[in-house]
Amino acid sequence: MMPTLDFIRPTSTTEVLDVLDRHGQEAAILAGGTDLIPGLRQKAARFSGVKMLVDISAIEELRQIRYSDNGMSIGTAVTFSEILGNDLLSEYYPLLVKAAVNLGSVQIRNRATIGGNFINNAPCADSVPPLLVYEASVIIQSKRGEKTVPLSDFLSSPYQTRLEPDELVLHTLLPPVSEGFNGEFYKLGRRRGVAISRITLAVLLRNNSGKVGDIRLAAGAVTPVGIRFTDLENDFRGRDIIPRELKQMSRELGKRILQETGLRWSTAYKLPVTQQIFYQILSSLANSGG
Amino acid sequence: MGSKSIKFILNGKDVSVKTLLHRRLLDVIREDFGLTGTKEGCGIGECGACTVLLNGKAVNACLVLAGQIEGAEIMTVEHLAKDGQLNKLQQRFLEKGAVQCGFCTPGMLMSATALLMHKPSPTREEIQDDIAGNLCRCTGYKQIIEAIYETAYGRKKNSSE
Numbered sequence: 001m002m003p004t005l006d007f008i009r010p011t012s013t014t015e016v017l018d019v020l021d022r023h024g025q026e027a028a029i030l031a032g033g034t035d036l037i038p039g040l041r042q043k044a045a046r047f048s049g050v051k052m053l054v055d056i057s058a059i060e061e062l063r064q065i066r067y068s069d070n071g072m073s074i075g076t077a078v079t080f081s082e083i084l085g086n087d088l089l090s091e092y093y094p095l096l097v098k099a100a101v102n103l104g105s106v107q108i109r110n111r112a113t114i115g116g117n118f119i120n121n122a123p124c125a126d127s128v129p130p131l132l133v134y135e136a137s138v139i140i141q142s143k144r145g146e147k148t149v150p151l152s153d154f155l156s157s158p159y160q161t162r163l164e165p166d167e168l169v170l171h172t173l174l175p176p177v178s179e180g181f182n183g184e185f186y187k188l189g190r191r192r193g194v195a196i197s198r199i200t201l202a203v204l205l206r207n208n209s210g211k212v213g214d215i216r217l218a219a220g221a222v223t224p225v226g227i228r229f230t231d232l233e234n235d236f237r238g239r240d241i242i243p244r245e246l247k248q249m250s251r252e253l254g255k256r257i258l259q260e261t262g263l264r265w266s267t268a269y270k271l272p273v274t275q276q277i278f279y280q281i282l283s284s285l286a287n288s289g290g
Numbered sequence: 291m292g293s294k295s296i297k298f299i300l301n302g303k304d305v306s307v308k309t310l311l312h313r314r315l316l317d318v319i320r321e322d323f324g325l326t327g328t329k330e331g332c333g334i335g336e337c338g339a340c341t342v343l344l345n346g347k348a349v350n351a352c353l354v355l356a357g358q359i360e361g362a363e364i365m366t367v368e369h370l371a372k373d374g375q376l377n378k379l380q381q382r383f384l385e386k387g388a389v390q391c392g393f394c395t396p397g398m399l400m401s402a403t404a405l406l407m408h409k410p411s412p413t414r415e416e417i418q419d420d421i422a423g424n425l426c427r428c429t430g431y432k433q434i435i436e437a438i439y440e441t442a443y444g445r446k447k448n449s450s451e
């Protein structure tokens with residue numbers, strides 16, 4: 001059974017912010033409902049204080065994908081189907097689109113929103129690794145004002161973020177990606193289609209005449225929260241793109257993930273697989289020129 | 291709290307219903323309108339038995355709340371047959387043996403309907419992708435994919451009629 005809840009459906013963000021200002025502690029933002037609704041029915045602990053649902057799916061402003069000099073901004077209530085259908089995103093941020101293709105079923109993609117995906121911050125939130133390598137930031141509003149926070153800072157621990165009860169995520173900003181990067185998003189799931197993802201990796205690589213010119217690397221699901229490995233990226237820059245070095249880099253990634261996770265039951269299986277996948281991604285990106 | 295009246299379009303007709311807004315669309319359809327073609331399997335968005343069309347898109351009715359459908363257009367499996375006549379897709383499902391226990395069938399039909407509305411000539415692979423959110427314990431999917439494929443392209447030349 002669904003617990004008894006108040007339900008409101010504001011038509012403007014001002015209205016949402018007013019409600020959050022007064023009832024933020026007990027209000028949950030609802031958009032696609034693909035996490036929240038099953039979570040409420042199963043009485044998940046993280047939704048236990050919820051007494052009111054604030055449905056933002058009718059607010060036009062939060063459903064827009066916009067292009068500007070600062071990059072692409074994606075409204076928090078934009079669905080993964082809408083991301084898939086956007087030509088500019090496909091062209092400039094293909095890893096995000098690839099994550100969207102592999103996310104859930106058609107029915108889920110038609111409802112699940114990008115904001116919901118990273119605000120719920122499950123370890124398996126598929127959009128997170130691509131958003132991290134694209135250096136996304138999150139635009140947050142409350143009655144106290146507006147602020148911009150890098151996504152990597154926004155995500156704190158599993159199922160938690162730095163979002164305050166009175167705050168609303170308006171959109172995500174993807175800055176322009178500099179030239180010359182080739183990228184890959186990889187997902188290994190348990191079952192095709194509706195798999196909750198178990199290993200995700202997002203990699204951007206710039207091949208500078210046989211050396212690692214630049215690299216961006218993020219993982220999800222293998223680690224407790226989606227994470228970008230900037231320390232490894234620094235180490236990897238300038239290395240020769242030859243099989244021996246790529247293997248070494250994969251081992252270093254494995255070590256780093258182990259540090260991040262402690263030893264979880266699934267690590268034993270995930271670690272070698274992740275290293276192997278990373279090696280394959282690097283090899284294929286190295287060969288795809290650029 | 292309390293019930294509120296919502297208006298929407300259900301199978302082509304303007305309807306209104308008094309309901310608690312946090313009830314599921316699935317329950318509104320089945321209990322308030324008696325349209326029991328839409329099934330509940332998992333209740334958490336994984337099986338697709340509850341698939342309906344919301345503004346022309348396939349969605350799981352177990353993951354939509356009543357308050358979210360004000361003004362929307364909902365289509366359920368009951369809308370496919372006209373005047374007691376099964377539509378082409380439904381007929382093909384029967385002919386191809388795509389229906390065994392039938393529990394997944396309404397959801398499958400709605401996913402297929404959405405697909406054919408947006409992409410009248412899908413590849414087998416596209417069909418497979420678009421019904422990936424509809425689980426069937428009985429058929430192994432092959433017959434279902436064939437039924438959808440033949441609805442799109444007409445019957446194979448050599449099939450008997």
Ligand code: FES
Pocket residue numbers: 329330331332333334335336337338339340341350351352353
């Ligand atoms: S009952 Fe809705 S997806 Fe299973």
Ligand code: FES
Pocket residue numbers: 388389390391392393394395425426427428429
């Ligand atoms: S026919 Fe029985 S579940 Fe599909």
